Amino acid sequence: MDATSQRFRDNARGALADGRLKESLASFTKTFPEKRQKVIDRLPEFDALRDEGVSIKNHVLANLDFYLERFEAKAAAAGTKIHWCRDAAEARETILAICRSAGARTVTKSKSMIGEEIAINEFLEANGVRPVETDLGEYIIQVRGESPSHILVPAIHLKGPDIAETFREKHTALPAGRALDQPEAILREARTVLRGEFLAADVGLTGANMLVAETGSIVVVTNEGNADLVMSLPKVHVAVASLEKVVPTLEDAATILRLLARSATGQDITAYTTFATGPKRPGDPDGPDEFHIVLMDNGRTAMLGGEFRDMLRCIRCGACLNHCPVYAGIGGHAYGWVYSGPMGSVLTPSLLGAHKADDLPNASTFCGKCEQVCPMRIPLPAMMRHLRERQFVSGGPAAKGRGALKLWAFLARRPALYRRAMALGVGLLAILGRGRGRFRRLPLASAWTGPRDLPAPEGRTFQSLWAERRRGKPASRSRTEGRP
Amino acid sequence: MPSTAPRVGFFVTCLVDLMRPSVGFAAVKLLEDAGCRVEVPAEQTCCGQPAYNSGDRADAIALAKQVIAAFEGFDYVVAPSGSCAGMIREHYPRLFAGDAAWEGRARRLAERTYELTAFLVDVLDVEGVAARLAATVTYHDACSGLRELGVKAQPRRLLAAVDGLTVKESAMAETCCGFGGTFCVKYPEISERMVDTKAEDLMATGADMVLAGDLGCLLNIAGRLKRKGSAMQARHVAEVLAGSLDAPAIGEPGRKP
């Protein structure tokens, strides 16, 4: 997908004006955190599990080449073909070449953020191969021509009636009068339509939640079981994954799975968890004849050596989105690319280049909720601050308002001058605000007074009143100072 | 006052200094009532957080050095703000990591710096306050205090000692109000949605008053409540705990003389 992260402000404004979106977000950002909390309350060792997850990932990142080579050797031994790709373009070409050699016309897909990252659907379509999303949410947004608004729940911005409408438009072969007002009916219809696609597909394409170095397996989790059909029905399977998805052992994979489902959807474990190792072996009842893994860098090794290395621990659980009050206001599309919310605000500038997404790290209050819930303890606010520091030097939204900030700092670094200037300023403001105790409008402060009144200062600074008190003057700090 | 009384350097915070000195005096009263000798170094201005969070590291460092120098030598440093106390406690040591001359000084200051209610409860073990207020209040947990310093139970424990007071919790007490320092003016539309959600949540409690430990959030919340025409008042928790309710609530007009 083409990134619109650079239009973040406009995107956000549009989203804020969308009443239906507001409703969807309000209910979703309430229920997901509640579910997560409930399931974590049942697991006293959750925090210890987080520490373990963090150390697994840190260990892998420190020894990435070792584990990738081991993974490749094990996977190859199981008959898997590994394709190393430097970037999205190489990965797309590789996947297309596999499709072509299989003579594929239809590719079934299960939800994959890497697939979105490399915009594989558009590319395949442009080259005569028809990709069909099989995750319900992905399927819905695919037929609507939209992009996911959440890394886990791609159609979270839609409500039942939106989806029913889309299905009526798209599935014209079905009776027009059918009822689609219940979620079950929508699900049934999607299942009916997709059943044929599963069987017709020549290639199945999935992502991978993890790559297990010990066994050469990929791990794929879903709640719909669609990935299993994608992996087992077509004769060729392709999994695409970025480098940092590798973990050393099955045990490590289990640890991360325990964190993932709880953080993501508040489940103890996802409904389907599949470990797949290589193509069909002699005697296997099913499975693909060919098994390919496209291992893509696309900016990861560059992050490995720098300030954003911790971000590579991310397991795409979405907890930081579900708990982010900014995301709750504007939804995922406003962020303009595949990754949204706090993790997107760090990943998008890292992967696309800071100049393509420079509002994202600024559009945070640093409330710290994301870091609090992140199972991988990723210091998201600190990384957004790093990005702001870079912008402050190189230009970008963080450098805007630089003049005012510099003036403030200039004064604040000269306490005596500061005290005089501030005493004068607040005295003046208090006189202006006298009577009402607040301002509805104030020149130069419209960004504040647009949404809210500005409470008026009391009239004297604490410092000047304290100095008087120290000099033994009767404390003249009554509230009416500077007021009539 | 006994000479063993702890010497507390009071960090006023720029917002309290400029906007609402009565919060500062209420805090000083609470500290003095608890047996502290309170001093207010004149060389203090701002902790540097606005610069730090805007990516202006150079000014953040300069201001941090100024604060460190001004507050060295006190037994404790106390601020009526979780955000400024969090800046000093959590971020100063990081700002000077690897700086041989300043890292140790930053760390020593950090270790002695507290948010007001946390200091009263965790360090001084204050149980009661001599305040009275017949009202129902709700408490907003400001983000930095809550998540950087773990301030949650302390203000509630002190409020429980206020005669006549009922605390009614809101569903989203821990959700950010959308102030975020310069965020609220850099992204006013997003901030508006956040503070509106906050105001609705507070109003749903039916409380007469919202309290918090950070003036930044309070100015934002009070401003939105007033814009919505709500009668709910907003005050810093120190004002209620100290029984200093002479000043009109935040954003309310003064009484005519």
Ligand code: SF4
């Ligand atoms: S940054 Fe953390 S919370 Fe957010 S998606 Fe990644 S692992 Fe989950």
